Amino acid sequence: MSEHPERSTTTAGPATTVPAVELNGITKRFPGVVANSDVTLKVARGTVHAIVGENGAGKSTLMKILYGMQRPDEGTIEVDGAPVAFHTPADAIKAGIGMVHQHFKLADNLTVLENVVLGSEPRRGWRLDIEGARQKIVEISDRYGLDVDPDPLVEDLGVGERQRVEILKVLYRGARTLILDEPTAVLVPQEVDELFDALQELKAEGLTVIFISHKLDEVLKVADEITVIRRGTTVRTVLPSEVTPRKLAELMVGSELPSPQTSESTVTDRPVLEVKGLTVRDREGRPVVDDVTLTIHAGEVLGIAGVEGNGQAELVEAIMGIRPAEGSVVLEGRDLVGVPTRERRTAGVAFIPEDRIRQGLLLESPLWENRMLGHQTSPPNARGPLVNRRGARADTERIVRDYDVRTPSIDVTASALSGGNQQKLIVGREMSGSPRLLLAAHPTRGVDVGAQAAIWDHLRRARAEGLAVLLISADLDELIGLSDSLKVILRGRLVADADPATVTPEDLGSAMTGAGATGATGAKPGTAHDTDGAAAAEGSDA
Known part of the structure; x- marks a missing residue:
């Protein structure tokens, strides 16, 4: 496979003429390092588009740019075919883009409901509409199989439960494009399957997911398209049917997919x-x-x-x-x-x-x-x-x-x-x-x-x-x-x-x-x- 930037000529998932998100020539520099260099990315509406790359490849910086947390030094962003310039995450949220960070942005001393509505407090006239928010949270949770209880304090939740709260929070704000950063890192296989079922529900309703992961077998299972980034630059966009985990790892880091297997015992009686x-x-x-x-x-x-x-x-x-x-x-x-x-x-x-x-x-x-x-x-x-x-x-x-x-x-x-x-x-x-x-x-x-x-x-x-x-x-x-x-x-x-x-x-x-x-x-x-x-x-x- 070539390591020069190229695009697959085949598009997976529902075909639309206007991409949900399109990035062209994105470049971002920090003192002493170029995080992104001339990155291109086109994400079709109603698909799961995975982004993979080694640590420091620029994936997180690219997503922070798309979410308005950082501004590019060069390049353009289009959402649903319209040019945008995000100055803050609030701008991205208004444009229908939500992000679930790898490190959760939740207040431990607040309940799930309070975390979900924080910054988007529902009102009926001049009063807070807590019951309306509760009903909406339960509906979203049931609809996508998130199994989120609105009432516990976040500090009492496990890591997996906190992740589901973050996903629900993004959906509550009306996101049409979701950025999920390492969403399966804390899940067991059954929970991963449940998450992937939820992603299929999102796709069926025309929502779009940008899926960042290091688990290549999961990427190949859930993604419609996969973009590989190496050293801050787009390497290639491929279909899952075109690659194996081993080939995808070679595109990412130039080496074979490792195995954790331990061949011999070193256990002593001490x-x-x-x-x-x-x-x-x-x-x-x-x-x-x-x-x-x-x-x-x-x-x-x-x-x-x-x-x-x-x-x-x-x-x-x-x-x-x-x-x-x-x-x-x-x-x-x-x-x-x-x-x-x-x-x-x-x-x-x-x-x-x-x-x-x-x-x-x-x-x-x-x-x-x-x-x-x-x-x-x-x-x-x-x-x-x-x-x-x-x-x-x-x-x-x-x-x-x-x-x-x-x-x-x-x-x-x-x-x-x-x-x-x-x-x-x-x-x-x-x-x-x-x-x-x-x-x-x-x-x-x-x-x-x-x-x-x-x-x-x-x-x-x-x-x-x-x-x-x-x-x-x-x-x-x-x-x-x-x-x-x-x-x-x-x-x-x-x-x-x-x-x-x-x-x-x-x-x-x-x-x-x-x-x-x-x-x-x-x-x-x-x-x-x-x-x-x-x-x-x-x-x-x-």
Whole structure:
């Protein structure tokens, strides 16, 4: 396949003479980097048009331009055949364009309804029409299978639920073209299928979806057309029928599609982490992690599979010392109960957080300061009681080089990086210093196939050297491929074990939703809650 810009001569999906969106010659420059260079994009009305490319390729910048968050230095934008010049997202919304960001724009202390109507408050005369808004939200939710309850606080929702709220918020504002940035990153296979069914409903009513994803198999399944961007420039637009995942990966990064598969076991009989009876309670005293017991040995990756919001985030944070918990957490013979987070880090616990923006980075600080975050009292970031600026900068340069963090300088702020490059910086930081235990929540979320393969390689090498890993991932292929053992968490309880050598993503997805908790799908019932795992799926409201 040619890597020079070209267009497919065949158009998929409903044919219309006027594209929903057309970008011509879009160029955007930042100090030290050209994010977009002469990008062209034509999106037919009533289609799903995927945009793929490696981290730093310019996808997010291009979508921010289309959504009015940034203005191009050169080029033109047309919506429904009419030239437009967006100065703010409000301009784009008025033109019928909505965007669901990879990092959600929700207020945790407000309800779902309040978040959806925020900035578009409905009125009947001079009064707020809350009941009218509620009815509209329920109608949209039911129509597209989003399963959104208007009443809970957003802070009580899982990541997957928050994503559905964001999609509903865009539809509530009357968007005719939806930009979805990594919409399946937090979903299990069944939820992905439900989302794709909803996209088909949107298409059937003439709505248009611009779909950004790193999951090439999903792109090929859902998209009518696919545009590949490399190094800020349009490479090619193709039909899914014209390419395979391998060929699409070659267009993106010039390499084959990687595999997470681990070929040989490095598990030893030396326990690194022993958790017994761990329970985490919410503000009402209900258990969100319920009597969890597990052991991870040196050289072992223990994968935890679960639908977002079933307690895996709280489990990791309790082990890290971020959340108060009942029960026992022992690291290489040392009881960590009552030990603060900083001391746990010093003892050898590394932490890749679920949400890099909220928990992993200081967005307005330079990269070298972010490298120190959480490790500011340890070499090479410190020399005695003093900050070792030179050491921190030198090690940041090493991480940028070893983990292929695309940045013009370690002095730029973390906010200037794409999401995938932010993730690579965090992974590099946490893998530094020879940790004994790695708590890895979605370590490759939002990274391209090349960076994903590099992170997998780093994890495999550290595992071979004796690192113990607790792995949380929404990518079930990754979870199965990297794990030496697998457990399923459902409503805060470990309800089943699975053999990575035989279990399929579909089997695991069934167990995660409760359908496979009895072992019928290849996941074996867990030892701790054999009798009540299925009941937990139906009866627990924790």
